[in-house]
Amino acid sequence: MAKTVPNCQACKNFVKATDPNIALAYMGQCHKLEWPYAINIPKTDGIEGECGYYEGAGPASKQG
Numbered sequence: 546m547a548k549t550v551p552n553c554q555a556c557k558n559f560v561k562a563t564d565p566n567i568a569l570a571y572m573g574q575c576h577k578l579e580w581p582y583a584i585n586i587p588k589t590d591g592i593e594g595e596c597g598y599y600e601g602a603g604p605a606s607k608q609g
């Protein structure tokens with residue numbers, strides 16, 4: 546079964562990784578899921594599963 550991956554890069558709670566070393570492994574961070582902590586989001590797989598906090602244009606998730 547295909548896994549569901551939240552569409553983090555289109556979400557306003559997402560902050561893109563700017564440090565080149567971090568960007569090798571992570572696309573960026575989510576500042577909502579475990580506020581006040583930021584969660585690193587793996588570059589290739591993203592966060593697996595449903596996210597109830599998506600705030601952005603387009604679909605909340607995609608099939609990965």
Ligand code: SF4
Nearest residue numbers: 551553556575596598
């Ligand atoms: S709130 Fe959900 S969709 Fe938005 S960045 Fe965080 S994990 Fe991704």
